[in-house]
Amino acid sequence: DAGVIQSPRHEVTEMGQEVTLRCKPISGHDYLFWYRQTMMRGLELLIYFNNNVPIDDSGMPEDRFSAKMPNASFSTLKIQPSEPRDSAVYFCASSFFGGNTGELFFGEGSRLTVL
Amino acid sequence: GQQVMQIPQYQHVQEGEDFTTYCNSSTTLSNIQWYKQRPGGHPVFLIQLVKSGEVKKQKRLTFQFGEAKKNSSLHITATQTTDVGTYFCAENQAGTALIFGKGTTLSVSS
Numbered sequence: 001d002a003g004v005i006q007s008p009r010h011e012v013t014e015m016g017q018e019v020t021l022r023c024k025p026i027s028g029h030d031y032l033f034w035y036r037q038t039m040m041r042g043l044e045l046l047i048y049f050n051n052n053v054p055i056d057d058s059g060m061p062e063d064r065f066s067a068k069m070p071n072a073s074f075s076t077l078k079i080q081p082s083e084p085r086d087s088a089v090y091f092c093a094s095s096f097f098g099g100n101t102g103e104l105f106f107g108e109g110s111r112l113t114v115l
Numbered sequence: 116g117q118q119v120m121q122i123p124q125y126q127h128v129q130e131g132e133d134f135t136t137y138c139n140s141s142t143t144l145s146n147i148q149w150y151k152q153r154p155g156g157h158p159v160f161l162i163q164l165v166k167s168g169e170v171k172k173q174k175r176l177t178f179q180f181g182e183a184k185k186n187s188s189l190h191i192t193a194t195q196t197t198d199v200g201t202y203f204c205a206e207n208q209a210g211t212a213l214i215f216g217k218g219t220t221l222s223v224s225s
Contacts, residue, residue: 104150
């Protein structure tokens with residue numbers, strides 16, 4: 001198995017531009033998580049899905065952030081418009097049976113820099 | 116909301132010295148997981164602890180879950196340069212996703 005696949009690995013954009021991050025979870029996993037990592041705030045949970053349905057999006061910073069999971073093998077995290085404070089590493093992770101009993105498998109992350 | 120506190124935030128040791136990081140929660144945990152993130156990498160699962168007072172070992176790493184299931188520790192014996200990275204504990208209570216502590220960053224000099 002190729003593991004969780006994220007793209008792009010690196011993105012540099014200017015303030016106000018739209019950013020779309022993509023994730024392909026491990027086949028067969030029924031939970032998908034988006035985390036954001038910064039030095040100041042550590043690893044923050046943004047949103048997670050179970051069987052493609054959003055379960056908890058209380059960690060999404062504001063309306064500029066949105067996430068979708070149109071099918072079991074694909075999810076996107078969109079920021080529109082982007083701001084410099086959105087600069088961070090965004091991780092996608094997937095698991096089977098959720099975080100309650102299963103380990104999370106992380107992708108390699110998407111490093112976002114907003115100028 | 117739920118939160119795990121990890122200490123210390125940073126630790127530097129000489130190669131061969133021992134290292135311990137602690138994780139504390141204000142609430143009783145159903146289980147706790149530990150992850151390691153190498154510099155520039157992504158978090159990688161190490162272990163899950165479920166039972167009160169549980170102790171598990173992985174070579175030089177010893178993981179412990181407190182009797183009250185409110186704290187946990189990771190102890191590394193005789194650190195090596197390959198142990199460098201950030202160690203996270205992550206908690207979840209039934210029905211929620213994993214919430215990560217801020218991590219302990221370990222540096223090792225040879």
